Every structure is written in structure tokens, then in C-alpha cells.
Amino acid sequence: LAVLGVLPMNGAAPYVAGGRWRSTPNTFAVTDPATDDVLAQVADCGPQEAEAAIQDAQNAFESWARTPARTRSDALRAWHDAILAHAEPLATVATAECGKPLAEARAEVAYAASFVEWFAEEAPRVAGEVKSNVAQDRRLLTVRQPVGVAAAITPWNFPLAMITRKVAPAIAAGCPVVVKPSEYTPLTALALARLADGLLPPGVLNVIPASRQNAQPVGEVLCDSDVVRALSFTGSTAVGKWLYSRCASTVKKLGLELGGNAPMIVLKSADLDTAVRAAMASKYRYGGQTCVCADRFLVHEAVVDAFVERLAAEASALKLGHGLDAGTGIGPLIDEAATFKCQERVKGAVRAGGRVVCGGNKPPGPGSFFEPTVVRDVAIDSELWQLETFGPVAGVAAFSDDAEAVRLANEGPAGLAAYVCGELGHAWAVAERLDFGIVGVNEGAVSHAAMPFGGTKESGLGREGGNHGIDEYLEDKYLCLGGL
Numbered sequence: 001l002a003v004l005g006v007l008p009m010n011g012a013a014p015y016v017a018g019g020r021w022r023s024t025p026n027t028f029a030v031t032d033p034a035t036d037d038v039l040a041q042v043a044d045c046g047p048q049e050a051e052a053a054i055q056d057a058q059n060a061f062e063s064w065a066r067t068p069a070r071t072r073s074d075a076l077r078a079w080h081d082a083i084l085a086h087a088e089p090l091a092t093v094a095t096a097e098c099g100k101p102l103a104e105a106r107a108e109v110a111y112a113a114s115f116v117e118w119f120a121e122e123a124p125r126v127a128g129e130v131k132s133n134v135a136q137d138r139r140l141l142t143v144r145q146p147v148g149v150a151a152a153i154t155p156w157n158f159p160l161a162m163i164t165r166k167v168a169p170a171i172a173a174g175c176p177v178v179v180k181p182s183e184y185t186p187l188t189a190l191a192l193a194r195l196a197d198g199l200l201p202p203g204v205l206n207v208i209p210a211s212r213q214n215a216q217p218v219g220e221v222l223c224d225s226d227v228v229r230a231l232s233f234t235g236s237t238a239v240g241k242w243l244y245s246r247c248a249s250t251v252k253k254l255g256l257e258l259g260g261n262a263p264m265i266v267l268k269s270a271d272l273d274t275a276v277r278a279a280m281a282s283k284y285r286y287g288g289q290t291c292v293c294a295d296r297f298l299v300h301e302a303v304v305d306a307f308v309e310r311l312a313a314e315a316s317a318l319k320l321g322h323g324l325d326a327g328t329g330i331g332p333l334i335d336e337a338a339t340f341k342c343q344e345r346v347k348g349a350v351r352a353g354g355r356v357v358c359g360g361n362k363p364p365g366p367g368s369f370f371e372p373t374v375v376r377d378v379a380i381d382s383e384l385w386q387l388e389t390f391g392p393v394a395g396v397a398a399f400s401d402d403a404e405a406v407r408l409a410n411e412g413p414a415g416l417a418a419y420v421c422g423e424l425g426h427a428w429a430v431a432e433r434l435d436f437g438i439v440g441v442n443e444g445a446v447s448h449a450a451m452p453f454g455g456t457k458e459s460g461l462g463r464e465g466g467n468h469g470i471d472e473y474l475e476d477k478y479l480c481l482g483g484l
């Protein structure tokens with residue numbers, strides 16, 4: 001962290017608002033989930049700091065909104081370059097806080113930077129429309145203008161990319177942002193902001209870490225503020241629903257990326273090498289702690305034995321360890337409660353007739369580890385099937401008929417990601433019938449800055465990234481030029 005210049009002030013990492021790095025009376029501890037060691041103390045922002053940061057953002061708004069798009073683009077491009085130039089320290093801080101293997105953290109730095117690059121390119125492309133011949137005495141046109149101050153509440157599982165995916169389009173559109181990062185990963189967020197120092201005008205990027213105790217009070221300030229015109233949240237469905245209702249009083253633009261419980265359908269026509277590769281990429285990335293990780297595997301009865309055997313062989317070969325150690329395939333889960341949840345889900349599935357093929361336990365010793373696990377013959381009404389586990393546990397059930405697989409996949413309130421493996425025409429036919437925002441066909445790692453990310457049903461509202469990611473931060477203003 002010292003490498004990035006986020007030096008402790010009075011023994012704690014400061015927050016940044018209005019271009020100034022500041023301390024707070026209270027601090028909270030950030031720990032390494034692989035060792036339970038305290039990494040640092042961090043400024044604990046409360047409602048007062050949140051109000052002030054919103055004001056700092058508002059003070060920056062008018063000038064940033066009027067700044068030529070090319071200048072905003074250049075600033076984002078410079079931030080992108082700074083992120084890549086500091087890829088190694090950024091990845092190291094992310095791994096220390098969130099536990100993901102260093103190779104995954106490095107990949108996340110590139111993924112996070114790709115949003116900054118993408119929206120740097122989008123900034124000068126924002127354009128309205130002109131209807132020149134729909135009425136004789138007037139001309140009708142639109143201009144697209146920044147919505148105002150934006151707020152972002154972000155999770156710990158992608159401590160870099162979930163910030164850049166929100167902040168880059170907001171800044172590109174002309175909106176200053178107040179970011180409330182996860183209490184598990186504030187140092188990564190502060191390091192990102194540090195790299196923007198001197199590149200973005202004061203107040204355009206404000207980062208206010210808060211302890212878990214302050215998350216809701218700060219959330220209330222962000223939701224209730226009539227200065228904040230857009231709020232973007234990635235996190236649990238429960239908190240997302242609470243924010244949705246809380247934002248009603250100010251009728252904010254709202255982007256929500258909530259939980260998934262992704263099915264992966266392995267059709268009879270699937271190439272098993274491809275299916276197992278897709279399953280490994282999707283299920284065990286960051287130990288299963290992404291909202292697009294495959295959770296429920298629906299495998300055709302003709303291939304289920306072979307698929308399970310090969311998946312279990314590959315999964316159990318993943319080495320558990322500290323994310324910074326070479327050869328680590330799975331780091332710790334984010335906390336002890338996460339391992340407890342995995343354990344309970346596995347036990348419940350076994351009580352309902354499931355069979356553990358590999359893993360299934362929390363190994364002894366420090367750190368919140370859980371073994372890579374495959375459970376087959378999982379009952380459809382078990383919690384392992386019905387609920388997102390957010391851990392390295394694959395639940396497998398067999399099916400005999402494609403229509404039944406589609407019906408089971410579409411069941412439930414989540415609609416973020418789904419996967420299908422099979423011969424291309426066969427898989428395509430199934431993919432079209434899946435009620436999800438994202439479908440991977442013969443591929444388990446699908447996210448890309450150029451494409452829209454988001455869910456149907458209770459998985460969220462809106463899309464991030466791609467051509468439409470900037471829309472969340474723009475208003476279309478209709479101008480009617482009369483008297484012609």
C-alpha cells in the first residue's frame with residue numbers, strides 16, 4: 001500500500017473527498033481472510049462524512065459536466081494507464097484483502113482497467129438525436145446530459161472492477177461520484193482513487209470507506225440525498241431490495257446488480273472436455289464467490305457419471321492456500337460465516353439424498369477456507385439447489401429431457417447468468433429459452449467490458465458495461481425548436 005502512496009495518517013488509511021485525503025475520529029480494521037491477521041486500520045466514514053462528500057461532488061459537478069468530452073476521455077485514459085502501470089501493487093492489495101489468488105487479482109486489474117478504457121472511448125460518442133421532418137413548424141431534438149452526482153456502493157468480490165464499472169461511465173458522462181466500497185476491501189478502493197489523484201479534478205472521485213456498522217447509515221444518506229441523482233449498487237439481493245425502496249423518496253435512477261444462482265446445463269451432445277473446462281472456469285473462480293459462478297449443474301443422464309468424475313478430479317486438484325502463494329488454486333472465502341454457509345448447504349443436501357464426490361469440509365487451521373466440493377444427486381428442493389451458496393460447492397442433478405432442464409433452470413427468482421454446453425445448434429436452441437441476462441454457451445468466463453452485464457427478475461435492474469452502460473448516468477433532454 002505504501003508503494004501506492006496511500007500512507008496511513010495517524011495510523012489509519014485516510015479517505016478521499018473533494019480532492020483531499022482526510023482522517024476520521026474512528027477507524028475500522030481490515031483483515032487478511034487467509035490468516036485472520038489485521039492488515040490496516042481504515043477511516044470509518046459515517047453520515048457526516050457522506051453528506052460532506054456529496055457536497056464535494058456537487059461542487060465539482062457543474063464544471064465537470066461542462067468539461068469537453070474529449071478532456072474527460074483523456075483524464076480517464078490517463079487513469080487507465082496509471083492502473084495498468086501499477087498492476088502488481090494493485091493486485092497484491094486486492095489479494096491481501098479479499099483472498100483471491102494473485103493470478104486472478106492480476107486478471108481483475110486488466111478487467112477493471114478495461115472499463116476505464118471502454119468508457120474513455122464512449123465519452124466523446126455520447127450523442128442526441130434530431131427529428132427534422134416530423135412537423136412543419138418545428139424541429140425536434142434531444143441532448144444527452146449528465147444526470148448529476150452519482151453514488152456507487154460496491155462489494156468485495158471484485159474490489160477493483162465493480163468500482164471502475166460504475167465510476168468510469170459516470171465520470172465519462174460528466175457525473176462526479178461518491179463511492180462507498182465494501183468494508184472488506186477499502187484499501188483497494190483507496191489505492192484506485194490514489195492513482196486518479198491529479199488526473200481527475202478534486203471532487204470528481206470521492207471514496208468513503210465505512211465499517212459494517214456505518215454501511216446502513218451511510219447508505220441512508222446516499223439514498224435520501226436529493227443531490228445524488230443516480231445510485232448504482234452491486235451486492236446482495238436483500239440489501240438491493242432495501243436500497244430500491246429507500247430510493248423511492250427521491251426517485252433516483254437506480255442500477256442494481258444482485259445475486260444469481262446460475263444454472264449450467266450440460267446437454268447430451270456436449271463435448272465433455274469443453275463442459276468440464278467451462279464448469280471449472282465458472283464454478284471455482286475466486287472459490288465460487290462471484291455472482292455469475294455456476295451453482296446448479298443440470299447434466300444429461302447419459303453423461304452425468306463421466307462429467308461428475310472429471311469435474312471432481314479437476315476440482316480436488318485445486319490447491320487451497322494463501323492467494324499470494326504460488327500454485328494456489330483457491331484462496332480463503334471472505335469470512336468464517338461463508339465457510340459455515342457452505343458446510344450447512346452440503347450437510348442439508350446430503351440429508352436430502354445428495355452424495356459428496358469430493359471435498360465437503362472446512363480444513364482445520366486459521367483462515368476461512370473451504371474445500372472444492374462436488375455434490376451429486378442434489379434434491380431440487382434442497383437449499384444447495386434453491387439458494388446461491390457463494391462458495392466452492394457444485395451441486396449436480398441429472399435430467400433426461402431438455403424441456404425439463406430448461407424449466408428447472410428458469411425456476412426461482414434469480415436471473416443473472418446461465419450456461420449451456422452442447423453441440424452449437426442444440427445449445428443455441430436451449431440458450432434462447434433461458435430467462436437470464438447473460439448466457440455462456442460452451443464457455444464459463446463470459447464477462448467483457450464491451451458487453452452488457454446485468455440480470456432479469458430479482459437479479460437486478462439495468463445493465464453495466466457495453467454500449468448502454470453510460471445510459472445510467474445520462475438524461476435525454478428533448479428540445480422543441482418552434483416558430484420555424
Ligand code: ADP
Nearest residue numbers: 153154155181182183215216219234235236239
Ligand atoms: P455481501 O454479502 O456480498 O457483502 P452486501 O450486500 O452485504 O453483500 O454488501 C455489498 C455492499 O453493500 C457493501 O459495500 C456493504 O457495505 C454495503 N451494504 C450492506 N448493507 C447496506 C445497507 N443497509 N445500506 C447500504 N449499503 C449496505
